[in-house]
Amino acid sequence: MNKTTAIPPSRLLLLVVGFIVWSVAFIALYALNAIGCGFGWDAGFQRALLIGLFALHTVVLGGFAVGIVRHLRGAGFEPARTLAWAGLGLTVAALASTVLVFAPSLFASMCV
Amino acid sequence: MSEREKLSPIALHKALERVWGSGEGFERLSAVNHTVVGKRFMMTALAFFAIGGVLAMLIRAQLATPDSAFMGPELYSQVFTMHGTVMMFLFAIPMLEGLGMYLLPKMLGARDLAFPRLSAYGYWCYLFGGAIIISAMLFGVAPDTGWFMYTPLSSNVYTPGINADVWLLGITFVEISAITAAIEITVSILKLRAPGMSLDRMPLFAWYMLVTAMMMVVGFPPLILGSVLLEMERAFGLPFFDPTRGGDPLLWQHLFWLFGHPEVYIIFLPAAGALSTIIPVFAQRPIVGYRAIIVAIVALAFLSFGLWVHHMFTVGIPHLALAFFSAASAVVAIPTAVQIFAWLATLAHGRPRFDVPMLYIFGFFIIFVIGGLTGVMIAMVPFNWQAHDSHFIVAHLHYVLVGGFVFPMLAGIYYWMPHVTGRESVHRISVPAFWLIFVGFNLTFFLMHITGLMGMPRRVHTYPSAFGWDWLNLLSSVGGFILTMGFALVLADMILQFRFGRYFRRNPWRARTLEWAIPTRPTSYAFASLPHIEERADGLDVETLGRDLAGGKGYLAFVRHERMETLGVDMTTGRIEHVALLPRQSYIPLIAAVLTGLAVLSMLFKAYWLALGCTVLVAASFVWWSQDNAIEPDIGPLDAGRGETVPPHTEVDGPAPWWATVFALLADGTLFASLVFGTLYVWLVAPNWPPSEIAGGGALLFLALIGYAAAGALGWWIVRANRTGRALVPMAALSAVYIVTIGLAVVALTGMPAPSGHAHAATVFTLLGYGALHSAIGLVFLLNAAIKMWRGMIVAGAQLEVRIGSLWHGYTAVTGVAGIMLVMAMPALIGMLEGVR
Numbered sequence: 032m033n034k035t036t037a038i039p040p041s042r043l044l045l046l047v048v049g050f051i052v053w054s055v056a057f058i059a060l061y062a063l064n065a066i067g068c069g070f071g072w073d074a075g076f077q078r079a080l081l082i083g084l085f086a087l088h089t090v091v092l093g094g095f096a097v098g099i100v101r102h103l104r105g106a107g108f109e110p111a112r113t114l115a116w117a118g119l120g121l122t123v124a125a126l127a128s129t130v131l132v133f134a135p136s137l138f139a140s141m142c143v
Numbered sequence: 144m145s146e147r148e149k150l151s152p153i154a155l156h157k158a159l160e161r162v163w164g165s166g167e168g169f170e171r172l173s174a175v176n177h178t179v180v181g182k183r184f185m186m187t188a189l190a191f192f193a194i195g196g197v198l199a200m201l202i203r204a205q206l207a208t209p210d211s212a213f214m215g216p217e218l219y220s221q222v223f224t225m226h227g228t229v230m231m232f233l234f235a236i237p238m239l240e241g242l243g244m245y246l247l248p249k250m251l252g253a254r255d256l257a258f259p260r261l262s263a264y265g266y267w268c269y270l271f272g273g274a275i276i277i278s279a280m281l282f283g284v285a286p287d288t289g290w291f292m293y294t295p296l297s298s299n300v301y302t303p304g305i306n307a308d309v310w311l312l313g314i315t316f317v318e319i320s321a322i323t324a325a326i327e328i329t330v331s332i333l334k335l336r337a338p339g340m341s342l343d344r345m346p347l348f349a350w351y352m353l354v355t356a357m358m359m360v361v362g363f364p365p366l367i368l369g370s371v372l373l374e375m376e377r378a379f380g381l382p383f384f385d386p387t388r389g390g391d392p393l394l395w396q397h398l399f400w401l402f403g404h405p406e407v408y409i410i411f412l413p414a415a416g417a418l419s420t421i422i423p424v425f426a427q428r429p430i431v432g433y434r435a436i437i438v439a440i441v442a443l444a445f446l447s448f449g450l451w452v453h454h455m456f457t458v459g460i461p462h463l464a465l466a467f468f469s470a471a472s473a474v475v476a477i478p479t480a481v482q483i484f485a486w487l488a489t490l491a492h493g494r495p496r497f498d499v500p501m502l503y504i505f506g507f508f509i510i511f512v513i514g515g516l517t518g519v520m521i522a523m524v525p526f527n528w529q530a531h532d533s534h535f536i537v538a539h540l541h542y543v544l545v546g547g548f549v550f551p552m553l554a555g556i557y558y559w560m561p562h563v564t565g566r567e568s569v570h571r572i573s574v575p576a577f578w579l580i581f582v583g584f585n586l587t588f589f590l591m592h593i594t595g596l597m598g599m600p601r602r603v604h605t606y607p608s609a610f611g612w613d614w615l616n617l618l619s620s621v622g623g624f625i626l627t628m629g630f631a632l633v634l635a636d637m638i639l640q641f642r643f644g645r646y647f648r649r650n651p652w653r654a655r656t657l658e659w660a661i662p663t664r665p666t667s668y669a670f671a672s673l674p675h676i677e678e679r680a681d682g683l684d685v686e687t688l689g690r691d692l693a694g695g696k697g698y699l700a701f702v703r704h705e706r707m708e709t710l711g712v713d714m715t716t717g718r719i720e721h722v723a724l725l726p727r728q729s730y731i732p733l734i735a736a737v738l739t740g741l742a743v744l745s746m747l748f749k750a751y752w753l754a755l756g757c758t759v760l761v762a763a764s765f766v767w768w769s770q771d772n773a774i775e776p777d778i779g780p781l782d783a784g785r786g787e788t789v790p791p792h793t794e795v796d797g798p799a800p801w802w803a804t805v806f807a808l809l810a811d812g813t814l815f816a817s818l819v820f821g822t823l824y825v826w827l828v829a830p831n832w833p834p835s836e837i838a839g840g841g842a843l844l845f846l847a848l849i850g851y852a853a854a855g856a857l858g859w860w861i862v863r864a865n866r867t868g869r870a871l872v873p874m875a876a877l878s879a880v881y882i883v884t885i886g887l888a889v890v891a892l893t894g895m896p897a898p899s900g901h902a903h904a905a906t907v908f909t910l911l912g913y914g915a916l917h918s919a920i921g922l923v924f925l926l927n928a929a930i931k932m933w934r935g936m937i938v939a940g941a942q943l944e945v946r947i948g949s950l951w952h953g954y955t956a957v958t959g960v961a962g963i964m965l966v967m968a969m970p971a972l973i974g975m976l977e978g979v980r
Contacts, residue, residue, distance in 0.1 A: 038715040040333075040797070043342075046437075050445035057449050057467070064463050069827045070979045081463075110715055113343035113434060120438035124478075128446065131474055135466030142461050 038111050045102075045118030048095060049125030056088035056129055060136060068142035081136040088133075092126040150701065152693050155671050158702040163254070163668040165728060173728040175259035177244050178665050180266050182563065184241025187270055191233035193634075194277060198226040200627055203587070207620035209608040219604035220287035221306070225280050227290030228310065231406070232317050233273045235548055236359075239413040240265075240324040242555065243352045245563075247328065249658035249665065250346050252337025252674045254699075254709040255725055257330045257799035260732045260768065265320040265327070267736030272316030275743065279309040286310035289602065291399050292373070294384035294392040299377050308747055311374045316743045318367050325359035326806045328352055334711050334799045337657070338698060338719040338787075339676040346656050346681045347436060351416025354440045355409055360806055362405040362448070364814035369398030372821070372909070378749070380899035381908065383821065389902035391829035393458060394821055400451035401817065408447040410544065412440060414551035415482055418504060420681070421558050422486050424654045425501050426493025429682055432485040439478035439485075446475040456527045465524050472522030476515060483512070498652075499573040503554035506581045507546055514542030517592070532602075535595025541588045553580070553633065560637065561651050565664040566644025572632050579629030586622025590615045649689060655682050660689035672697030672784065673710055676717065698784040710783060711792055711799060721795045722781045726772045735764040762920075766927045769944075773931060776938040793943050804947045808954045815958050818913060819965060822906040826972060833977050834901035839969040841894070847887040848967075851914065851959030854880050854921065858952025865937065865945045871929070877952065878925050881918040884959065888915040903973070907966050914959040921955050924948040 060081060067077035099119045106115040150158060165174035174180065201222050205213045214222065244262055248255050256262055279285045286306050288297040297307045332353045336345070372383045373395060382388035384395050423430045430436070449471040456465060487508075495501070517539040521527045530536060561567060594615045599606065606612055650659040657680055661669050672695045674688055691697065699708055699722075707725040712718060738761045745754035780788045792798035826832065857877040864870045888911045892898075898908035928944050931937045937944055 037713070037718075040714045042715055046441055047445075050442065054445060054448065057471075061464060061467065064461065065827060068461060069976065110341040110343035113437075114715070117434055117437050117441070120434070121441055124438065124442045125445075128442075128471070128474055132449065132467055132470040135463055135470065139463040139466045140461070141463045 038114070042111065042114055045099065045114050046121055048118070049092060049122030050128075052088055052092050052095065053125040053129055053132075056084065056133060059084050059088075060133055064141060074141060077141055078136075081141070085129075085133045085136045089126065089129055092122060092129055096122045096126060150695060152671065152695065155695050155700060156666065156693075159668040159671060160666065162702050162705055162707055162727075163666075165667060170728070172733055173730045175263045175726070175728055175732065176667050177248050177256045177259065177262060178667065178669070180259075180262040181241045181243075181245025183266050184237050184244060184269065187266075187273070188234050188238035188241060191229050191237075191273060191277075195226055195229035195234055196627060196630060198222050198229065200623060202226060203620040203623035205604060206606075206616050208617065209606050209613055211605050214604060216604045217287065220602075221280065221283075221285040223602060224286045224289055224310075225276075228276065228286060228314070230544075231290060231410075232314055233269075233276070235410045235544070236321055236406075237269050237317075238552060239355065239410065239548075240321065240328070242413060242417070242552075243328050243356075244324070246559070246658055247331055247349060247352060248335070248709075249661055249669050250656055250680070251332065251335065251349055252340060252657050252670065252676060252680075253331070253335040254669050254673070255335075255707065256327050257335050257723070257725075258327050258803065259707075260726050260729055260772070261323050261327050263729075264732035264736050265323040267733050268323075268739060269317055269320040271736060271740040272313050272320065272743070275316065275740070275747070276309060276313040279306070279313070284309060291403065292395070293399075294373065294376075294395040295386075297373065297395075298384060299380075305747060308374065308377060311370045311377070312743050312747050315367055315370045315374075316739065318363050318370075319739070321359055322363055322367075322807075322810055325356040325363070326803050326810070328356040329360065329806050330799045330803045332356070333714045334802060335709055335723060336712050336717055337674045337676045337680075338710060338712055339674075339717050340680055340712070341717040342715055344676055344679045344717065346679075347419040347430060347433065348416040348656075350437055351412050351419065351440060354444045355412040355416075358405050358409050358412075358444050358447070360810045361813050362402050362409060364810050365398045365817040366402035368814050368817045368821070369395055369402075372398075374746075375905075375909070378746075381905035382899065382902050383825070383905055385902070386830050388900065389825060389829050389831045389834055390905075391825055391902075393455070393828070394824050396455050396458065397451070397824065398817060398821065400454045401448075404451040404454065405444075405447045407543065407547075408443055411547040412443070414548045414555075415440070417551050417555040417558075418486060418507065419482075420654075420656060421500050421554055422489050422504060423493070423681065424558075424652050425498065425504075426489045426495050427653075428489065428493035429679075430485065431488040431492060432481070433679070435481055436485050439481040443475065443478040446471060446478065450475060453522060453527070456524055457531045469522055469524050473519055476519055479515060483508070498557075499568065499570055499577070500554040500558040502574065502577045503550045503557065506577065507550040507554065510542055510546030510550060510581075510584065512546075513589075514539060514544075514546045518543060530595060532600055533595035534591040534599045534601060537601055538588045538591035538595060541584075541591075545584060545588075553577075556633075556637070558652065559658075560640055561644075561647055562658060562663050562665070564641055564644060565646060565662075566640055567647040567651065569636060569639045569644055572636050572639075576629050576632035576636060579625055579632060581629075583622050583624070583626030583629055587619050587626055588622075590619045590622070594619070650685055655685060656680065657683060657685065657688075660685040660692060662693070670697065671695060672700035674698075675785065698787065700784050703781070710789075711795075719783060719787055719789055721789050721792045721798060722783055723792045723799060724774050729768075729771065731764060731768045731771060735761060735768060738764055762923050766923065766930070769927050770930060770934075773934065773936045776936055798943065800943060801947060801950070804950045808950060811954065812958070815913065815962075818906075818909060819961075822910065822965060822969075825902045825906065826969070826976065829902060831901075832903070833973045834896070834903040836896035836900070836904070837970045837973055838895040838904050838907040839966050841891060843887050843891040843894075844963050844967055847884050847891065847911075847914070848960055848963045850880050850884040850887065851956045851963065853956075854884070854918075854959065855953050855956025858949045858956070861952075862942065862945050862949045865942050868938075870932070870945065874925050874929060878922060881921050881925075884918045885915045888912070903969065907969065910962040910966050914955070914962050917951075917955040917958065921948075921952055924951050 103115045106112045165176050165179050284306050332349050375381045382390040384390045384392050452468040453472045594612050599612050671693050674697050709723050711721040711723045713720050742754050742757035778791045783789050857873050860873040861870050896904040898905045
C-alpha cells in the first residue's frame with residue numbers, strides 16, 4: 032500500500048463550510064423577515080434581530096477564516112495544502128458575499 | 144496471487160474485451176458500459192436538440208410577420224412550451240450527463256463509472272420519459288403552460304386535460320435519470336480515480352463535474368417535490384397551490400425556481416469544464432489559476448442557490464428580500480468573471496494555435512459575456528420590473544444558455560469527436576458552419592433585446608403591425624433560419640467524419656489529459672492497465688503513458704475470474720484503497736426502466752391501481768438487481784498489480800455504494816426540507832387561513848413518533864448484531880416497527896380532515912405519507928438483506944448491505960420524527976399566527 036499521509040474525507044468540508052454559513056445566514060434572514068412581517072413585529076425589534084443575525088454570521092465567518100489561516104501553517108503537504116488554500120479562498124469569498132448580500136438588513140424597508 | 148503470468152498487449156486486450164465488451168445485436172440492450180451509455184445519452188440528446196430546433200423554427204415562422212395565421216394560440220402555446228421543455232430537460236442536462244459519463248472514467252484513469260447498471264437504468268428512464276413527452280406532442284396533448292408550468296394556469300381549473308400531467312409525470316421520470324446520473328458522477332469522481340490522483344492533481348473538468356453533480360443532487364429535489372405536489376393537486380384535489388383553499392400559487396414558483404436558477408449553472412459549469420480542458424491545449428500552456436478556478440466554481444455553486452427569487456421580482460415581495468436576491472444576482476457575476484479572466488490569461492500567456500474548437504470558444508466569449516452583462520442589468524430590480532416577461536428576457540436567456548452551453552459544447556464536439564470516432568474531422572464545412580451559427584444567432588437574438596425594450600411581451604402568438612416590431616421580428620426569423628442552416632452543416636460535418644474521416648493518430652490535438660492515453664476509438668475497458676499518477680493530470684505525457692498502459696505496465700493488467708474490476712482510492716489523497724468489483728452486463732436496468740415507465744403511464748391515464756402494481760414490480764426488480772449483483776463474501780485481499788494488495792470494495796469502510804447512499808439521502812433530505820418549507824410557507828403566507836378544521840396531535844401520532852425513534856435504534860443494532868451473525872432478531876423487530884408506523888399513519892389520517900379540504904390538511908397528509916413511504920422502502924431494504932443473508936452473501940466481514948440499510952433506517956427515523964413533530968406543532972403554530980391577526 033502507498034504510505035501517503037491520510038487526509039480524512041471530512042477535510043473536504045473546508046471547501047464548503049464558509050458558504051454553508053452563508054446559506055444558513057440567507058435562510059435565517061429571509062425567514063426572519065417573513066416571520067416578522069407575518070406576525071407584525073415592531074419594526075425596530077425586527078431590524079435589531081436582522082442586524083444581530085447579520086453580525087453573528089459575519090463574525091462566525093471571520094472566525095472560520097482566522098481558523099483556516101492557522102490550519103494552513105500546519106498543512107505543509109499536498110493535497111492538504113491545496114484544500115486549505117481553496118478553503119481559505121472560499122471562506123473569505125463567503126464573508127465578502129455575506130457583507131455584500133445581507134448589508135440591506137441595515138437599511139431596506141422590511142415589509143413593504 | 145501477486146505473481147501472474149504477464150499477458151502480451153494483444154492477449155490482454157482480448158481478455159479484457161471478452162469481459163467488458165457489450166455484445167452485438169440484441170445483447171446491446173444489456174450494455175452498461177460508460178462509453179456506450181455516455182454516447183447513447185449524447186446521441187439521444189442531440190436528437191431531442193433537433194426536435195427542439197424544429198420547434199424553434201415554428202416559433203420564428205409564426206412571429207416573422209404580424210397577425211400571422213400560421214398557428215393558433217393553442218398550438219403556439221404547445222410549441223413554445225415544448226421548445227423550452229425539450230431544450231432544458233431533454234437536451235441540455237442529458238447532454239452534460241452523457242459527456243461526463245463518457246469522459247470521466249477515461250480522464251480519471253478508471254475502467255468504468257461506479258454503478259454501470261445505474262447509468263443504463265438512467266438512460267432508459269431518460270429515453271422513455273422523453274418519448275412520452277414527445278409522443279404527447281404528436282397526439283396534440285403536449286404541455287402548453289410554459290416550461291415553468293406556473294400555477295394556477297397549470298392547475299385543473301385552467302388546464303383540465305392531460306397536457307400538464309404529461310409534463311409533471313414525464314419530467315419527473317426524466318429527473319430520476321438526472322439524479323441517478325448525478326450520484327453516479329459524484330461517487331465515481333470521489334472514489335474511482337487512478338492511484339496517486341489526489342484531489343489537487345485532478346483535471347479541472349472533473350472538479351467542474353463534481354460541483355455540477357452535487358448541485359444536481361441538491362437542486363433537483365425541490366422540482367421533483369413541486370411536480371409531485373402539483374400532480375397530487377390535479378389528480379386528487381390536494382390544494383397546495385389553490386389560494387381559495389389555503390394554498391398559494393407562489394409556492395410553486397419558489398419550488399420551481401429553487402431548481403430553475405441553479406439549473407442555469409448546472410448547464411454552464413460542465414461546459415466551462417470543457418473550456419478549461421480545451422483552452423490550455425490550444426494555448427499550449429497549463430491553465431492559469433487552477434486553485435482560483437476551484438474556488439470560483441464552488442462559490443458559484445452556492446451563490447446560484449441564492450438567486451431564485453430574481454425570477455419573481457414582480458410578484459410582490461418586500462424590499463429587503465428583493466435587495467438580498469438582487470445583490471446575490473450581481474455577486475454571482477464575480478466567480479464567473481474569475482473563470483473568464485483565467486481563460487483569457489491562459490490564452491494571453493500561451494502560444495495559441497487556431498483550429499475549429501477555438502472558433503467556438505471565440506464565439507462563446509462574445510455571446511456569453513453579452514448574456515452575463517444583460518444578466519447583471521436584470522438583476523437590478525427597477526430594470527427587471529421594466530423588462531420582465533418581455534423579449535429582452537428571451538434574448539438574455541438565449542445569450543446565456545447558447546453562449547454558455549451550446550457554443551462550448553460545439554467546441555467540445557469538435558475537440559472530442561476524433562476520440563469517439565478515431566477519425567479526423569473533415570474541416571471543409573466546419574468554418575462556414577461556425578459563421579452561420581454565430582451570425583444567425585446574433586441576428587436572431589440580439590434584435591430581441593430591442594423588441595423587448597420596445598415592449599414586445601413573451602409568449603404571445605402574434606402581434607399587431609402598429610408597434611414598429613415588424614422588421615425586427617422578420618430579421619430575427621431570418622437569423623433563426625441562418626442559425627438552423629449552421630447546425631445542419633455541423634450535423635453534416637459529424638456524419639461526414641463518422642463516414643469518411645481519415646483514421647488519425649491517437650492524440651490529434653497534442654492534449655495532456657488521460658482520455659487521450661487510451662486507444663481511439665475507445666476500447667470498452669478504457670485502460671488495459673490503470674496508471675499511477677504522480678503529477679497534475681492535465682499535464683501528462685500521454686503518448687508514453689498510453690504505450691506503457693497498453694503494454695500492461697500499470698495496475699490490474701489482467702482479468703480475474705471473468706470479473707469487471709477497477710480501483711477505488713481514498714477520496715482526498717488518491718491512495719489505493721480497494722478493488723471495485725463492478726456488475727456485468729444485464730437486462731435488468733432495461734426491465735426496471737420499462738416497469739417505471741409503465742407506472743408513469745398508468746398514473747398519466749389515472750389507472751392508479753395499475754400504477755401501484757407497477758411500482759411494486761419496480762421495487763421487485765430492484766431487489767432482483769441487488770441479488771444479481773451479489774458478490775461472494777470473504778474474498779480477502781486481492782492482487783492489484785505493481786506489487787499492491789488490497790481488499791475488495793465489499794470488505795472496506797466507505798466504498799462507492801456506501802457513499803452513493805449518503806448522496807441519495809442528501810437528495811432525499813433536500814426534498815424533505817422543501818416539503819417542510821412548503822408546509823411553513825402556506826401557513827405563514829397563503830390566504831384563507833386558519834382552516835376550519837385543524838389536523839395534528841393525538842396519541843396515534845405520538846406512538847408513530849416513538850416507532851420512528853425505535854427504527855433508528857434498531858437499524859444501528861442490526862449492524863452490531865450482524866457482526867456475531869444474530870441480525871435476524873432486530874431485522875424482524877424493525878420490520879414490525881415499520882409495519883406499525885405505516886398502520887398508525889393510515890389510521891391517524893382517517894381520523895383527520897380530508898386532505899382535499901385545505902392546504903393544511905394536504906401538507907399533514909403529505910408529511911405523514913412521506914414517513915410511511917420511507918417505512919415501506921425500509922421494508923424492501925430489510926427483505927433484500929434477509930434474502931442475501933439466507934444466500935450466505937452477508938457475513939461478519941462483508942456487511943456492506945447491512946451498513947447501507949442502516950443509513951436508510953437512520954434517515955427514516957430522523958425525518959419520520961421531524962415530520963410528526965411538525966404535524967403535532969401545527970395546531971400551536973396556527974393558533975399563534977391567528978392570535979396576532
